[in-house]
Amino acid sequence: MSDSELGRKWDRCMADAVVKIGTGFGLGLVFSLTFFKRRMWPLAFGSGMGLGMAYSNCQHDFQAPYLLHGKYVKEPEQ
Amino acid sequence: MVPRVWSLMRFLIKGSVAGGAVYLVYDQELLGPSDKSQAVLQKAEEVVPPAMYQFSQYVCEQTGLKIPQLPAPPKFNFHIRDTWNSGIIMVMSALSVAPSKAREYSKEGWEYLKERTK
Numbered sequence: 331m332s333d334s335e336l337g338r339k340w341d342r343c344m345a346d347a348v349v350k351i352g353t354g355f356g357l358g359l360v361f362s363l364t365f366f367k368r369r370m371w372p373l374a375f376g377s378g379m380g381l382g383m384a385y386s387n388c389q390h391d392f393q394a395p396y397l398l399h400g401k402y403v404k405e406p407e408q
Numbered sequence: 409m410v411p412r413v414w415s416l417m418r419f420l421i422k423g424s425v426a427g428g429a430v431y432l433v434y435d436q437e438l439l440g441p442s443d444k445s446q447a448v449l450q451k452a453e454e455v456v457p458p459a460m461y462q463f464s465q466y467v468c469e470q471t472g473l474k475i476p477q478l479p480a481p482p483k484f485n486f487h488i489r490d491t492w493n494s495g496i497i498m499v500m501s502a503l504s505v506a507p508s509k510a511r512e513y514s515k516e517g518w519e520y521l522k523e524r525t526k
Contacts, residue, residue, distance in 0.1 A: 341446075342442045342443070343442065345445055346442035346445040348449065349445040349446075349448055350438070350439060350445065353439060357429060357430070360426055364423075364426045380439070383439060387441065387442045391442060400443060402443075
């Protein structure tokens with residue numbers, strides 16, 4: 331794996347971790363406010379789930395170096 | 409009768425809010441592969457600052473207040489590799505010039521003390 335590819339994988343991992351932890355925290359917040367009487371455990375549970383999913387994704391990414399990753403490109407407006 | 413209807417309404421409102429949040433996460437694939445998460449983060453970086461600026465302009469127009477110019481929003485899609493590398497280079501260069509700088513500052517301090525005690 332080249333240096334630039336390794337750097338891109340780390341960038342992808344960090345972005346993925348931020349999004350997943352934030353999403354888990356947000357969902358935990360919503361459920362805590364609606365159904366669980368403003369307890370703290372749904373937030374911790376959601377954040378932990380997000381962190382675990384991000385870790386799993388990163389692990390697969392680093393252990394399977396031959397998979398190609400696509401990039402989303404905006405189509406030019408016609 | 410009325411309290412029962414009210415509690416049912418409350419449950420339906422809470423259920424729809426929670427269900428909407430879950431659907432939003434599913435629709436945007438926020439808990440999916442890492443490529444999609446990176447794309448979502450880039451999209452958010454493009455969309456959120458102009459939206460916040462337009463909202464602040466709308467609030468200014470409606471209320472007649474003048475909000476001072478806010479500083480540029482932080483970039484949350486920074487490259488870990490570049491910042492890490494530049495951090496390492498900065499730390500190493502600081503360590504390499506530390507002995508000469510320490511000698512220089514101690515010499516200046518010694519000269520200053522000598523002048524003060526004359």
